[in-house]
Amino acid sequence: MSSKIYTVWGGKHSGKTTFAVSLACALSKRNKLVGLISSNLTYGELQTFFGQSVPEEKGIFEALREKSPNIGERFSEYTESKNLFFLSVPTAYSGMLSETVTLEETEQLIHAASLVFDILIIDGASQINNPVSDVGLWLSDTIFTLHRPSIAAQMWYSGVSDFMQELHITEKQKHIILAPNGEFDPQTYQGRMPLPFYCELPYIKSASELENAGTPLYFASDRPCRRYGRVTEQIAGKICGGGKA
Template identity: 70%
Template sequence: MSSKIIAVWGGSNSGKTTFAVNLACALSTRDRLVGLISSNLTHGDLQVFFGQSVPPQKGLFHAINEDNPNIGEKFTEYTESKNLFFLSVPTHYTGLLCDAVTLREAERMMNAAAFVFDILIVDGAAEVTNPVSSVGLWLAERIYTLHKPSIAAQMWHEGVSDFVRELHISEKQIHILQLPNGEFDDKTYRSMTGLPFAYELPYIKRAGELENAGTPIYFFRDRTYRRYGKVLEQIAKGICGGEA
C-alpha cells in the first residue's frame, strides 16, 4: 500500500517541526505505520525531539545517495512507538554532504519511502530552495502550513506566493494558526493575510523545554497540552478518514 504523503510547511519559528513531530505521534497511535522525514540538511533536529541518536550508517544522506530497495532500514525507530520511524541527518557527520542532494534524488527517495509507510510526513523548510522540502510539497496530497502571527510571518507568506502559484499547490494547503503569547495580535494577522485558518493551535509555554528533553507534547498529559493534542486528533482523524 502506498502512503499518503503529508507536507508540513511554514516560515521560520512557526512551530512546523513541533507540529510535524506531534502529528506523527498522533497518527502512529491509530495503527498506521508512519514515516517522518526532516528536510533540515545541516542539523539533525528530529532526534532532539525524540530524545534519540541517529547513527552514521542511517539517516537522510544514506537514504538519498544509496539506491537501496530496503529504504526503511535508513529510518530510525522511535523507541516509544513501534509504528513511528523518522529520517534525519545523522547526529554526527562530516563533510558538506548537503551539497550532494538533488531534486531527482530526493524524489526517488520519497517515492521509495511512500511504499514502506502508510503515511509519510515531510517536515518542510522555510526556504523554497531546499530540495527535500520542495519535493515533499510537490508530491504531497495535502500541505499543512503553520503560521505564528508576526510581521516576519506575513512577509514570508507574501514572499512564497509566486512559488505557491508556480507549483500549483495552493489548493492542497490547509492553513493552521499557532496562537501567539500576546506578542502579536492574531486578529491583525488574519486581516493582513486574509487566510482561512482551518485549525488553531494553543500556545505551549514549555514546548521548547519538553522538546529539549526529548518528550513529544502529544504524550505529555496536562491541560494545555491536551488542548494541543485534541487539535492533532481532529487532524489525524481527517487524514485517516480521507476527509479534507
C-alpha cells in the same frame, strides 16, 4: 504511490517541527505505519525531539544513496511507538554533504518511502531552495501551512507567493494559525492575511523545554499540551477517516 504524503510548512519559528512530530505520533497511535522525514540537512532536529541518536550508517544521506528497495532500513524507529519511524541527518555532523543533495535523488527517496509507509510526513523548510522540502511540497496530497502571527510571517508568505504559484500548491494548503503568545494580535494578522484558516493550535509556553528533553508535545501531560494533542488528534482522525484532512 501507495501512501498519503503530507508536508508541514511555514516561516521560521512557526512551529513546523513541533506539529509534524505531534501529528506523526498521533497517526502512529491509530495503527498506521508512519514515516517522518526532516528537511533540515545540517542539524538533526528530529532526534532532539525524540531523545534519540541517529548513527552514521542510517540517516538521510545514506537513504539518498540507497539503491536497494528496502529504504525503510535507513529510517530510525521511535522507541515509544512501534509504528513511527523517522529519517534525519546523522547525529554526527555531516553538514558538508547537504550541498550534494539533488531534486532527482530526493524524489526517488520519497517515492521509495511512500511504498513502505501508510503515511509519509515531510517536515518542510521555510526557505525555498531546500530539495527535500521543495519535492515534498510538490508531491504532497495536503500541505499544512503554519502561521505564528507576526509581521515576519506575513512577509514570508508574501515572499513565497510566486513559488507557490509555480508549483501549483495553493489549493493543497490547509492553513493553521498558532494561538497568540502576547506578542502579536491574531485578529490583526488574520485581517492582513485573508486566508481560510483550518484550525488553531494552542500556544505552549514550555514547548522548547519539553522538546529539548526529548518529549514530544503529544505525549506531555500538562493541560496546554493536552489541548494541543486534542487538536492534533482531530486532524489525525480526519486523515485516517478517509476524508480530506
